Amino acid sequence: MSTSVPSQAQVVIVGGGVIGCSLAYHLTKLGMRDVVLLERKTLTSGTTWHAAGLVPTLRANYTMSMLANYSASLYEQLEAETGQATGFVRNGSLTIATNKERLAEIKRGASMAKVAGFPCDLIGPQQALELWPLLNIEDVIGAIHLPMDGMTSPVDTTQALAKGARLGGAKIFENTRVLDIKTRDGRAVGVVTEYGDIDAEYVVNCAGMWAREFGRKAGVNVPLHAAEHYYVVTESIPELQAGLTTLRDMDGFNYYKPDAGKLLIGTFEPNAKPWGMEGIPESFCFDELPTDFEHLEPYLESAMHRLPVLERTGLQVFFNGPESFTPDDRYHIGEAPELKNYFVAAGFNSVGIQSAGGAGKMLAEWIHKGHAPRDLWGVDIRRNMPFQGTQQYLYERTTESLGLLYETHYPFKQFKTARGVRRSVLHDQLKAQGACFGVENGWERANWFATEGQKPEYEYSFGRQNWFANNAQEHACVRNAVGVIDQSSFSKYSVEGADAETFLNQICANNVSVAVGRMVYTQWLNARGGIEADVTVTRLAADKFLVVSGVACQNRDLDWLKRNKPEGAQVVITDMTSAYAVVTVMGPSSRETLSKLTEADLSHEGFPFASSREIDLHYAVVRASRITYVGELGWELYIPTEYAPSVYEAVLAAGEEFGIRPYGYHTMNSLRMEKGYRHWGHDITDEDTPLEAGLGFAVDFNKAGGFIGKEALLAQKAKGTLSKRFIAFLFESPEPLCYHEEPIYADGKIVGRTTAGMFGHTLGTTIAMGYVEHTAGVSKEWLDATEFEIEVECVRYKVKPSLRPFYDPTNERIKR
Structure with a gap:
C-alpha cells in the first residue's frame, strides 16, 4: 500500500x-x-x-x-x-x-x-x-x-x-x-x-x-x-x-x-x-x-x-x-479542448490490447512534440460534442456500438440508435419531401430523397445501393437546372474585435484583408505546413468576420481559434452554428430562381463570385454568399433560424418553373468530386500541405505579417517539384465503385491510396481522389507517361490521372 x-x-x-x-x-x-x-x-x-x-x-x-x-x-x-x-x-x-x-x-x-x-x-x-x-x-x-x-x-x-x-x-x-x-x-x-x-x-x-x-x-x-x-x-x-x-x-x-x-x-x-x-x-x-x-x-x-x-x-x-x-466505435486520444495539458486515452471498444502499443506511442509523441505526430482525426478527442457525454445518449448508443465491430461495414452506413439529437428547423419539410436522413455530429441531414412510392430507407451494399438512381437524378438537376440543399449543419463562428483582422491573418494562409462583403477561401495551417482546417472567411464589417467550416469540425476548429488567440488580443470568438439555418441554391437556373424573390442585383457584375451581402429575400433579410462546393453557379443563404422555413418554401415555389428539386449530401459529394473539391478529414488533413493538396492558390505568401506555417511551405516550395501530390482519377470502366483506402498503382507499383471516391453521373464513371508519391517528383509529364490503376476488391482497374478537375477545369460555369 x-x-x-x-x-x-x-x-x-x-x-x-x-x-x-x-x-x-x-x-x-x-x-x-x-x-x-x-x-x-x-x-x-x-x-x-x-x-x-x-x-x-x-x-x-x-x-x-x-x-x-x-x-x-x-x-x-x-x-x-x-x-x-x-x-x-x-x-x-x-x-x-x-x-x-x-x-x-x-x-x-x-x-x-x-x-x-x-x-x-x-x-x-x-x-x-x-x-x-x-x-x-x-x-x-x-x-x-x-x-x-x-x-x-x-x-x-x-x-x-x-x-x-x-x-x-x-x-x-x-x-x-x-x-x-x-x-x-x-x-x-x-x-x-x-x-x-x-x-x-x-x-x-x-x-x-x-x-x-x-x-x-x-x-x-x-x-x-x-x-x-x-x-x-x-x-x-x-x-x-x-x-x-x-x-x-x-x-x-x-x-x-x-x-x-x-x-x-x-x-x-x-x-x-x-x-x-x-x-x-x-x-x-x-x-x-x-x-x-x-x-x-x-x-x-x-x-x-x-x-x-x-x-x-x-x-x-x-x-x-x-x-x-464510445458512440462511434472509435477510441479517444489527444489533448482535451476544454483544458490545456489534459490528455485522454480511453474508450478502446474491446480492441485495447491491439491498440495499446500504437496509441501509447502516438500519445507520448503528442505530449512530447506538442502536436499529433500524424493524422489521428478519426480518434481525436476533439471530434466529440457535449451531448455525446450525456448518460441517456450513451446508454442508447452503447446497445449498438458493441456489435458494430462485427457488423458489415457498408459505405454510407448510418447509426440506428440515439438519433434525432440535432435537427434543422427545416427537418419536417425535408421529411415531407421524402428525405432519407443520415447523421453527422448529431445532425439529422438529408442524404437523398425518395421518389414517389419509394421508402426513404437504405438498402446497403458495396455496389450500387438503392439510392443510386435518386443520386443520378438529383445530380443532373443541379448540373442542368437548379437544386436546393439544407446545409444548416455548417459550423459557423463569429470573430470580431479591433484585432480580428490581424488575428485571422495569422491563422489563415490566405489574406483576409479584403473589402467588406468579400469571401476568402483559405486553410489554417500548423507550424509544419499541414492543414488543420479548410474554411471560408467572410468580412462582415471592418472588425467582424464570419468563419464557416464543416459539420464534423465544430469543436476542433473552435479549439484551434481559441488556442491560437494571442493573450490580450481584442478578439471575441463566438460559436454561431445554431443561430443560422443555411439554404443553398445551386445550378444554372439559381440566379433566375432567386431573382424572383429579391430586388437585389444578382447578375455577375452586380454580385460577383466570392461576394456576400445581406439582401431582402421573400419576407426575410438573409445573408447571400455567392460560393459553390458543387461547381455550379449558386448562393448559400444564411437565414436567422425562425425565418428559414418560409424562405425554403419560397425558394421551392420560385424554382418550380425551372424544375427545382431538393438534393442530399450524397449528391453534394458526387458533384464536388467531379469538380475535384477537397474535403477536410478525408482529402486534406494535418499531414498534408496546401502545396501537396493543390491548394497553393489559396495561400498568400506576400501578405504582411506572414501566417502560421509559412516557413514550412516556403521550405517545401524551394525544393521544386513535389514528391507527393493530390491527384484526381477517372475510371475507364464504369462498373467499379471505390470509396477510400484503395491502393493506387503506377506501372504496377503501389504509390498511394485513395482518400475518397464516388460515381460521377455527369462523367459517367467513378472518380477517385488521393495522394501519390514519386521520389523524382509528381509532375504532369510523369503522370502522362505512367499507367495508373486502382485496386477495388482485389481487382485492378485502369484509371486516368489528372492534376485538374475533370469537370469544368477552367471554372467557367461558376463565374458566369
Missing part, C-alpha cells in the same frame, strides 16, 4: 491498464523520465485483465492498421527488452465470409493490406478448411488469411510495459486513488490523491471505463459507457490442432481463439447490454458480472453451426466482464 507520492512530476497518468502502462513506457523512451502512473487498485484490474488478447494488424483504415501493426511488433520484442514474458505469438488469423457483401468487405480489406504492407491472402472455402480442419464450410464463400496477426497475454504484456516504464525511470503507484484535478488559468497543473497532491505539467486520463466520470471532475467530456462483454472457454477438445490461427466468423458475431487445447469463444453481438448506469462500484477490482445464458444462447448456437465439434463439447468458463464503448 502506498503511503506517499512525489510532490511533482512532469507527467501524471491516471489509470494502470494496458493503455496507461503503454503511455508510461513510450514517454520514457522519449526521454521523459519524470513520469508518475497512479492506479486506484492493482495494475490491469479494470478491464485489461479479462481481455482476450487478440492482436490483429488489419483495421478499418491505413492509419489504424499501421498502429496495430506497431503494437504487434512491440509485444514481440518486449520480453527480450524487459525480461518479462508477454506470451505473444504470431499465430495468424482467418476471417470467413458467408455472403457476397461480407466477401466484398474482406476483399477491400485485403486490398488495403497491400498499402499497409501486410501479407494478406484471399482464399477459398477449401483453403480455409485446410487452415481450420474443424470448420464447417457449407455456407462459406471466401476468406482472408493474415499470417502476421498474433495473440498475447494481456496481464503479462501490461506488466512488461510497466517494467519497461520503470526501467526508463517512471514511478508506478498502485492502490492510490486520484480524488481531483488541479487546474489554473485553463490548464491542468496536477492531481489530488488520497496521499497528497502532485503538481504536473501534463495530466493524462487513462482511466478506462471510469474515464467519463473522471473527466467530469475537470470539465472534460469523454463520451464512453461500459457494456457487458461475453466470452466462454470450452473444455479440452482433443481434435483441436496445435498452432491454429484465430478464427473470425463476423456474420455469426463470434471469434475463436485457440488456448491450450481449448477454445475461447468471444461475441460481439447486436443489442448489447449497457452496464454501470448507476456508477461503477468503488470496490470494483478484477470483478465479473452475473452471467446471462439466455442473452448469449443465439451466439452459442451460431458457434455450434460453425464448429460442429462444439455440439459435444462442454463449457468450462462462462465469463461476463464490462468494457467501455
Whole structure:
C-alpha cells in the first residue's frame, strides 16, 4: 500500500491498464523520465485483465492498421527488452465470409493490406478448411488469411510495459486513488490523491471505463459507457490442432481463439447490454458480472453451426466482464479542448490490447512534440460534442456500438440508435419531401430523397445501393437546372474585435484583408505546413468576420481559434452554428430562381463570385454568399433560424418553373468530386500541405505579417517539384465503385491510396481522389507517361490521372 507520492512530476497518468502502462513506457523512451502512473487498485484490474488478447494488424483504415501493426511488433520484442514474458505469438488469423457483401468487405480489406504492407491472402472455402480442419464450410464463400496477426497475454504484456516504464525511470503507484484535478488559468497543473497532491505539467486520463466520470471532475467530456462483454472457454477438445490461427466468423458475431487445447469463444453481438448506469462500484477490482445464458444462447448456437465439434463439447468458463464503448466505435486520444495539458486515452471498444502499443506511442509523441505526430482525426478527442457525454445518449448508443465491430461495414452506413439529437428547423419539410436522413455530429441531414412510392430507407451494399438512381437524378438537376440543399449543419463562428483582422491573418494562409462583403477561401495551417482546417472567411464589417467550416469540425476548429488567440488580443470568438439555418441554391437556373424573390442585383457584375451581402429575400433579410462546393453557379443563404422555413418554401415555389428539386449530401459529394473539391478529414488533413493538396492558390505568401506555417511551405516550395501530390482519377470502366483506402498503382507499383471516391453521373464513371508519391517528383509529364490503376476488391482497374478537375477545369460555369 502506498503511503506517499512525489510532490511533482512532469507527467501524471491516471489509470494502470494496458493503455496507461503503454503511455508510461513510450514517454520514457522519449526521454521523459519524470513520469508518475497512479492506479486506484492493482495494475490491469479494470478491464485489461479479462481481455482476450487478440492482436490483429488489419483495421478499418491505413492509419489504424499501421498502429496495430506497431503494437504487434512491440509485444514481440518486449520480453527480450524487459525480461518479462508477454506470451505473444504470431499465430495468424482467418476471417470467413458467408455472403457476397461480407466477401466484398474482406476483399477491400485485403486490398488495403497491400498499402499497409501486410501479407494478406484471399482464399477459398477449401483453403480455409485446410487452415481450420474443424470448420464447417457449407455456407462459406471466401476468406482472408493474415499470417502476421498474433495473440498475447494481456496481464503479462501490461506488466512488461510497466517494467519497461520503470526501467526508463517512471514511478508506478498502485492502490492510490486520484480524488481531483488541479487546474489554473485553463490548464491542468496536477492531481489530488488520497496521499497528497502532485503538481504536473501534463495530466493524462487513462482511466478506462471510469474515464467519463473522471473527466467530469475537470470539465472534460469523454463520451464512453461500459457494456457487458461475453466470452466462454470450452473444455479440452482433443481434435483441436496445435498452432491454429484465430478464427473470425463476423456474420455469426463470434471469434475463436485457440488456448491450450481449448477454445475461447468471444461475441460481439447486436443489442448489447449497457452496464454501470448507476456508477461503477468503488470496490470494483478484477470483478465479473452475473452471467446471462439466455442473452448469449443465439451466439452459442451460431458457434455450434460453425464448429460442429462444439455440439459435444462442454463449457468450462462462462465469463461476463464490462468494457467501455464510445458512440462511434472509435477510441479517444489527444489533448482535451476544454483544458490545456489534459490528455485522454480511453474508450478502446474491446480492441485495447491491439491498440495499446500504437496509441501509447502516438500519445507520448503528442505530449512530447506538442502536436499529433500524424493524422489521428478519426480518434481525436476533439471530434466529440457535449451531448455525446450525456448518460441517456450513451446508454442508447452503447446497445449498438458493441456489435458494430462485427457488423458489415457498408459505405454510407448510418447509426440506428440515439438519433434525432440535432435537427434543422427545416427537418419536417425535408421529411415531407421524402428525405432519407443520415447523421453527422448529431445532425439529422438529408442524404437523398425518395421518389414517389419509394421508402426513404437504405438498402446497403458495396455496389450500387438503392439510392443510386435518386443520386443520378438529383445530380443532373443541379448540373442542368437548379437544386436546393439544407446545409444548416455548417459550423459557423463569429470573430470580431479591433484585432480580428490581424488575428485571422495569422491563422489563415490566405489574406483576409479584403473589402467588406468579400469571401476568402483559405486553410489554417500548423507550424509544419499541414492543414488543420479548410474554411471560408467572410468580412462582415471592418472588425467582424464570419468563419464557416464543416459539420464534423465544430469543436476542433473552435479549439484551434481559441488556442491560437494571442493573450490580450481584442478578439471575441463566438460559436454561431445554431443561430443560422443555411439554404443553398445551386445550378444554372439559381440566379433566375432567386431573382424572383429579391430586388437585389444578382447578375455577375452586380454580385460577383466570392461576394456576400445581406439582401431582402421573400419576407426575410438573409445573408447571400455567392460560393459553390458543387461547381455550379449558386448562393448559400444564411437565414436567422425562425425565418428559414418560409424562405425554403419560397425558394421551392420560385424554382418550380425551372424544375427545382431538393438534393442530399450524397449528391453534394458526387458533384464536388467531379469538380475535384477537397474535403477536410478525408482529402486534406494535418499531414498534408496546401502545396501537396493543390491548394497553393489559396495561400498568400506576400501578405504582411506572414501566417502560421509559412516557413514550412516556403521550405517545401524551394525544393521544386513535389514528391507527393493530390491527384484526381477517372475510371475507364464504369462498373467499379471505390470509396477510400484503395491502393493506387503506377506501372504496377503501389504509390498511394485513395482518400475518397464516388460515381460521377455527369462523367459517367467513378472518380477517385488521393495522394501519390514519386521520389523524382509528381509532375504532369510523369503522370502522362505512367499507367495508373486502382485496386477495388482485389481487382485492378485502369484509371486516368489528372492534376485538374475533370469537370469544368477552367471554372467557367461558376463565374458566369
